[in-house]
Amino acid sequence: xxxxxxxxxxxxxxxxxxVTLSCTYDTSESDYYLFWYKQPPSRQMILVIxxxxxxxxNATENRFSVNFQKAAKSFSLKISDSQLGDAAMYFxxxxxxxxxxxxxxxxxxxxxxxxx
Amino acid sequence: xxxxxxNPRHKITKRGQNVTFRCDPISEHNRLYWYRQTLGQGxxxxxxxxxxxxxxxxRLLSDRFSAERPKGSFSTLEIQRTEQGDSAMYLCASxxxxxxxxxxxxxxxxx
Numbered sequence: 001x002x003x004x005x006x007x008x009x010x011x012x013x014x015x016x017x018x019v020t021l022s023c024t025y026d027t028s029e030s031d032y033y034l035f036w037y038k039q040p041p042s043r044q045m046i047l048v049i050x051x052x053x054x055x056x057x058n059a060t061e062n063r064f065s066v067n068f069q070k071a072a073k074s075f076s077l078k079i080s081d082s083q084l085g086d087a088a089m090y091f092x093x094x095x096x097x098x099x100x101x102x103x104x105x106x107x108x109x110x111x112x113x114x115x116x
Numbered sequence: 117x118x119x120x121x122x123n124p125r126h127k128i129t130k131r132g133q134n135v136t137f138r139c140d141p142i143s144e145h146n147r148l149y150w151y152r153q154t155l156g157q158g159x160x161x162x163x164x165x166x167x168x169x170x171x172x173x174x175r176l177l178s179d180r181f182s183a184e185r186p187k188g189s190f191s192t193l194e195i196q197r198t199e200q201g202d203s204a205m206y207l208c209a210s211x212x213x214x215x216x217x218x219x220x221x222x223x224x225x226x227x
Contacts, residue, residue, distance in 0.1 A: 004158075033214045035215075037218075042220070043205065043220060043221055044219070044220045044221070046218075047215055047216075047217075050214070050215065091159075102147045102149065102164065102214065103149065103161055103164055104149075104161065105161070106158030106160070107158055108157060108158050109156075109158050
């Protein structure tokens with residue numbers, strides 16, 4: 001079974017500044033994906049960024065980037081030039097791999113507040 | 117294509133009643149997932165389908181819960197004899213590859 005730990009229940013950042021959200025996980029799979037999802041107050045989950053575990057290069061998507069440390073099972077999200085619209089609950093979620101590759105295990109989430 | 121659609125958006129029911137939720141996935145997606153999310157927590161996996169076949173069910177899915185996906189298109193999640201502990205947001209997601217797309221969820225309140 002997979003477990004996911006997001007140790008920061010809440011984080012805050014000033015607009016235009018940079019913030020990093022942490023995530024550690026445990027899995028027995030060797031081939032899997034990792035995702036960060038954003039859930040704004042409207043509650044629809046939106047994919048922010050994805051990382052394939054077999055790739056050493058960290059994924060980047062515009063202002064969002066990850067620091068993936070496979071041996072340490074760490075997958076942090078860095079948001080640069082934070083914007084008011086980034087305020088949301090953020091979830092780290094590896095997928096199951098194997099025949100259940102689409103199934104996600106979510107962490108407890110980190111509430112991000114962006115101050116103007 | 118307008119994404120994953122869930123109905124109803126909100127449901128209030130009395131304890132002991134049965135409820136049914138519907139999810140319409142993105143049309144070409146063969147996989148469909150149900151998750152449950154309580155306030156302030158991350159979603160928890162309930163079950164998933166590949167086409168019409170239900171491939172996995174969580175131990176969270178008690179005998180009062182049943183899910184179907186006839187013809188591999190829309191899916192329904194039924195809860196029988198609802199309990200107050202069933203109050204939660206029920207999320208549906210669909211995928212073709214590794215990325216899951218989520219609906220807006222159905223919020224269930226059992227009174």
